[in-house]
Amino acid sequence: xxxxxxxWKNNRVIMLDQRLLPAREIYRKYRDYTGVAxxxxxxxxxxxxxxxxAAAMGVALGALWVRGKNxxxxxxxxxxxxxxxxxxxVNLFWALERMRRVYSEHRSQGIDAVKRRLKDEALKIYEExxxxxxxxxxxxxxxxxxxxxxxxxxxxxxxxxxxxxTALGVVRxxxxxxxxxxxxxNETRPFxxxxxxxxxxxxxxxxxxxxxxxxxxxxxxxxxxxxxVIVGADRIAANxxxxxxIGTYGIAVLAExxxxxxxxxxxxxxxxxxxxxxxxxxxxxxxxxxxSHIFNRAIAPRGVRIVNPAFDITQHELISAIITEKGVIxxxxxxxxxxYVHHQ
Amino acid sequence: xxxxxxxWKNNRVIMLDQRLLPAREIYRKYRDYTGVAxxxxxxxxxxxxxxxxAAAMGVALGALWVRGKNxxxxxxxxxxxxxxxxxxxVNLFWALERMRRVYSEHRSQGIDAVKRRLKDEALKIYEExxxxxxxxxxxxxxxxxxxxxxxxxxxxxxxxxxxxxTALGVVRxxxxxxxxxxxxxNETRPFxxxxxxxxxxxxxxxxxxxxxxxxxxxxxxxxxxxxxVIVGADRIAANxxxxxxIGTYGIAVLAExxxxxxxxxxxxxxxxxxxxxxxxxxxxxxxxxxxSHIFNRAIAPRGVRIVNPAFDITQHELISAIITEKGVIxxxxxxxxxxYVHHQ
Numbered sequence: 001x002x003x004x005x006x007x008w009k010n011n012r013v014i015m016l017d018q019r020l021l022p023a024r025e026i027y028r029k030y031r032d033y034t035g036v037a038x039x040x041x042x043x044x045x046x047x048x049x050x051x052x053x054a055a056a057m058g059v060a061l062g063a064l065w066v067r068g069k070n071x072x073x074x075x076x077x078x079x080x081x082x083x084x085x086x087x088x089x090v091n092l093f094w095a096l097e098r099m100r101r102v103y104s105e106h107r108s109q110g111i112d113a114v115k116r117r118l119k120d121e122a123l124k125i126y127e128e129x130x131x132x133x134x135x136x137x138x139x140x141x142x143x144x145x146x147x148x149x150x151x152x153x154x155x156x157x158x159x160x161x162x163x164x165x166t167a168l169g170v171v172r173x174x175x176x177x178x179x180x181x182x183x184x185x186n187e188t189r190p191f192x193x194x195x196x197x198x199x200x201x202x203x204x205x206x207x208x209x210x211x212x213x214x215x216x217x218x219x220x221x222x223x224x225x226x227x228x229v230i231v232g233a234d235r236i237a238a239n240x241x242x243x244x245x246i247g248t249y250g251i252a253v254l255a256e257x258x259x260x261x262x263x264x265x266x267x268x269x270x271x272x273x274x275x276x277x278x279x280x281x282x283x284x285x286x287x288x289x290x291x292s293h294i295f296n297r298a299i300a301p302r303g304v305r306i307v308n309p310a311f312d313i314t315q316h317e318l319i320s321a322i323i324t325e326k327g328v329i330x331x332x333x334x335x336x337x338x339x340y341v342h343h344q
Numbered sequence: 345x346x347x348x349x350x351x352w353k354n355n356r357v358i359m360l361d362q363r364l365l366p367a368r369e370i371y372r373k374y375r376d377y378t379g380v381a382x383x384x385x386x387x388x389x390x391x392x393x394x395x396x397x398a399a400a401m402g403v404a405l406g407a408l409w410v411r412g413k414n415x416x417x418x419x420x421x422x423x424x425x426x427x428x429x430x431x432x433x434v435n436l437f438w439a440l441e442r443m444r445r446v447y448s449e450h451r452s453q454g455i456d457a458v459k460r461r462l463k464d465e466a467l468k469i470y471e472e473x474x475x476x477x478x479x480x481x482x483x484x485x486x487x488x489x490x491x492x493x494x495x496x497x498x499x500x501x502x503x504x505x506x507x508x509x510t511a512l513g514v515v516r517x518x519x520x521x522x523x524x525x526x527x528x529x530n531e532t533r534p535f536x537x538x539x540x541x542x543x544x545x546x547x548x549x550x551x552x553x554x555x556x557x558x559x560x561x562x563x564x565x566x567x568x569x570x571x572x573v574i575v576g577a578d579r580i581a582a583n584x585x586x587x588x589x590i591g592t593y594g595i596a597v598l599a600e601x602x603x604x605x606x607x608x609x610x611x612x613x614x615x616x617x618x619x620x621x622x623x624x625x626x627x628x629x630x631x632x633x634x635x636s637h638i639f640n641r642a643i644a645p646r647g648v649r650i651v652n653p654a655f656d657i658t659q660h661e662l663i664s665a666i667i668t669e670k671g672v673i674x675x676x677x678x679x680x681x682x683x684y685v686h687h688q
Contacts, residue, residue, distance in 0.1 A: 022645040187635070187643065189533065189557035195636075195644040203645050210649040213533035213635055215558040215591025219656040222593065247559025249566065250598055257597055291531070291557055292539075294638050299531065300539040301366040301547050305554040312563040 003158040003201055005050055006057065008123055011064055013057045015045050018159055018193075022200040033062030033078050040085040040092075043191065047160020048234045048270055049129050052091030055082045056122040059099045063118045071111055075103060087282045088243055088311050090235040090272040095125055129162035132267040132325035133169040140170030140230070140265055140323040141177055147227035147261075148174075151184040151217065154245035155197035156232025156265065166265040167230040168198065170323060175207055182208040184226060188245060189214055190290040190308065214247050221258040229255045230323075233266035240316030240333025241278030246309055252318035261320040268324045271341050278313035286310050347502040347545055349394055350401065352467060355408055357401045359389050362503055362537075366544040377406030377422050384429040384436075387535065391504020392578045392614055393473050396435030399426045400466040403443045407462045415455055419447060431626045432587055432655050434579040434616040439469055473506035476611040476669035477513040484514030484574070484609055484667040485521055491571035491605075492518075495528040495561065498589035499541040500576025500609065510609040511574040512542065514667060519551055526552040528570060532589060533558055534634040534652065558591050565602040573599045574667075577610035584660030584677025585622030590653055596662035605664040612668050615685050622657035630654050 004027075007014045013030045019042070020026050028044060030036050036058035039045055045054050062078035083096055099121055106117040144150075150171055154160075157168035164172060174181040183202055188194035195211055202209040212220060220226055229251055235243040242248070242264050255262040275281050288306035292298055300306075322329040326340045348371075351358045357374045363386070364370050372388060374380050380402035383389055389398050406422035427440055446465040450458045488494075494515055498504075501512030508516060518525040527546055532538035539555055546553040556564060564570055573595055579587040586592070586608050599606040619625050632650035636642055644650075666673040670684045 023642065186559070187533070189531070189559060192643050195648075199648045200645045203648065208649070210651060211635060211644050212651055213558065213590070215530070215533060215594060216651065216653065216656075218594035218597065219590060219653050220651070222656065246557070246563060250559060250562035250594055253562065253598055253601055254594055291555060295641055297639050298367065299536050300555050301544045304539075304543045304547065305552070307554060307556060307560065307564070309560065309563050312560075312566065 003163065003204065005159050005161065005163060006045060006053055006126070008057055008126070011061070013054070013061055015039055015054070016159070017044050018046060018197060019044060021196050030061065032065060033058040033082065036061060037081045037085050040082070046193070047155060048089035048091040048232065049161040049166065049267055050159070051086060051089045052095035052269060053126050053129055053162050055085070055092050056095040056099050056125045058082045059096065060119040060122040063115045068111055086284060088234045088284045091269050094269045098125060126162045129267065130164055133161050133164035133166060135325040136166060136265060136267060136323055137164060137169035137173030139325070139328060140263070141173035141179070143321065143323060143328045144170060144174070144228055144230070144263065148180045149182055149184065149225060149227045151220070151226045151229045151251070152198065153186050153194065153231050153248055153251055154188045155193040157198055157201045159197045159201055160232060166232045166267065168202065170230055170265050171207060172205065175205070182210070184210045184212060184220060186212050186214045186217060186247065188247065193245070217251050218254050221254055221260060226258070226260050229260060229262045230265055233264050233270045234311055235275065235281050236264070236266060236271045236322065236337070237275040237277050237281060238273045238334065238337060239277045240319060240322065240331070240337060242314045242316070242319060243278060243281040243283065243311045244314065246312050249312040249314045252314045256318055262318060263321050263323055264319055265323040268326055268340050271337060273338070273341055278315065281313060283312070284310040347507065347548065349503050349505065349507060350389060350397055350470070352401055352470070355405070357398070357405055359383055359398070360503070361388050362390060362541060363388060365540050374405065376409060377402040377425065380405060381425045381429050384426070390537070391499060392433035392435040392576065393505040393510065393611055394503070395430060395433045396439035396613060397470050397473055397506050399429070399436050400439040400443050400469045402426045403440065404463040404466040407459045412455055430628060432578045432628045435613050438613045442469060470506045473611065474508055477505050477508035477510060479669040480510060480609060480611060480667055481508060481513035481517030483669070483672060484607070485517035485523070487665065487667060487672045488514060488518070488572055488574070488607065492524045493526055493528065493569060493571045495564070495570045495573045495595070496542065497530050497538065497575050497592055497595055498532045499537040501542055501545045503541045503545055504576060510576045510611065512546065514574055514609050515551060516549065519549070526554070528554045528556060528564060530556050530558045530561060530591065532591065537589070561595050562598050565598055565604060570602070570604050572605045572607060574607045574609055577608050577614045578655055579619065579625050580608070580610060580615045580666065580681070581619040581621050581625060582617045582678065582681060583621045584663060584666065584675070584681060585625070586658045586660070586663060587622060587625045587627065587655045588658065590656050593656040593658045596658045600662055606662060607665050607667055608663055609667040612670055612684050615681060617682070617685055622659065625657060627656070628654040
């Protein structure tokens, strides 16, 4: 797999700038955590698992440069800055929580030791994410048996994770076991992750992909062109409600009407038992300019009011199953989901 | 109303070039029918009623320049060319049919007389469309009683008609009777009629408008921000199934789930009793480049497969009522629709 979403190299964090794909493949090098935080906010990197990895690496990177004086206060500032980058993907908070635990446990061993431990933990989160994706993919490919035409939304692929992908990990695993698989993907306005990222990374793997505008989902379902929907998740509540890229909810409603199974593929790090249901998940509202301008040119009259929620909530009743690296969670989610989460 | 979508002036047809809005307000002058046909194909003008008016004016314009020799054959060529411009909006065929009838009825009076009659008929179609819109608006505003937050799709406004609009005609009539009304509009990919045209023409009339991407409809409905959906139609089948801009079907399915009334506003010239149901309505597939490129820049990797249906079918069960200039058609449409169509 040629896609290197994020890497740790010579005490630098390197990210593929996803804002420029597919036109240009530019890697950005960050030497401080403020750059990493800015990259997360500006969506140089995006996708819940990838955001988690980036935040963990951000902490490790930031810690490297902190001198002895005020060490704890500086580390607090690093956590605080990274924590505020984006509100919806729970993997961000999950990864920072892991880093914080390592910090507390090893603080007494001295500054150099704790810096080393933080770096090791960030790399572990990175490695575990790839491993989880591969396992999730295998499990998903076995589970999604009678589907070859998969519709997905946004990008839940190698670019949204440390590598391999969640929804697209299932697709890749299907292909690796020799099955015919093709993907339909919505362009996913306003950031166009489907057109720019999913089409690009599937193309690299020679998996056939067809691009739609977001409003064509009903049409292709009416025409019988979709066997299953598989999407990622930014946060999964305790009752199985899922926050994912804006538009996911509408696709789930259409899938139900057309009796097409609707699957969510996500690592268990995306499950948040502290959110009883979707209504407790904070939804990020982003800059209106993402909607009003494309390639820096206005598509709407100046001054028009705009809403720009980055995510929506899909109620658990609309979800056929949640595919994780620990197994497939089926309804009733409220009851079953707890067995798949390591800690509370 | 400052919007002049199409005009007949000094034996020329003048159209506002809708491809350039809202950035530039450029009027194009056509002196021959081939230019008018090209303008319809290229969507200089669009919207079912406006296409009908443009085609009628195209015939009148073309006839003006035909010399005595081969008159009938040339007229046939004009009809044939205009007929092939776009397949879905039935108003095109309806208007050409009216022009053809005038031609047959007056052919015997000589070439000059028939040219005059064709021009008169085109202007009559134009005037009647505005009058129908105003009447439809009044009827709709009375009917849509408890709604002030109207969601619409694409542009069914002054720019889609000879003036005033169908779905937006209802909104305008609501405003003219002193009611509070605000509009939510989807940007409507790929051609962005919602962002470029609807937001622009409502802004001119100082009607508050909020712009969404197409995949945000479920979100705003979940948040309780929509009282009613009103859309236009490109063709209405005998059973009440409606062909309209791609994405309309998905909105109707979401409206049903949220118990939000879903109205279609269209002149009776959009009803086609020759189509028993939506599945007989031909759906235009347009150039993939409309999806893959924005402002002439690629948003997707080269060579990606693309579908680009311009319309979809909304089944009549999802439609609460059809608002026409002759009254409001309510279910059962199969039975009621016939009373509203003048001819068969």
